[in-house]
Amino acid sequence: MSPQEINRNATNSSAATKDNKAGWKLLLVLPYIGLCFPVIYVRATPALFGFPFFYWYQFLWVILTSALLGIVYLQLKDAEE
Secondary structure, eight states, rough: OOHHHHHHHHHHHHHHHHHHHHHHHHHGGGHHHHHOOGTTTTTTSSOTBBBBBBHHHHHHHHHHHHHHHHHHHHHHHHHHO
């Protein structure tokens, strides 16, 4: 294999890794979209265990965001190795 072919393969691999990282990082936009428009979730019903929708919806996003951050972290960590 010539040095040009090795360099070309490394460049293609690097570009694919950057695209893969961008895709995983895009998941981090979901919590922003889910909470950015309070008009959608400012209401009392449906209640969950006596908590109005407004409160449990936001708390659900706390849990989901933690899970998303963990998933993205692990995927990006694996992509670097």
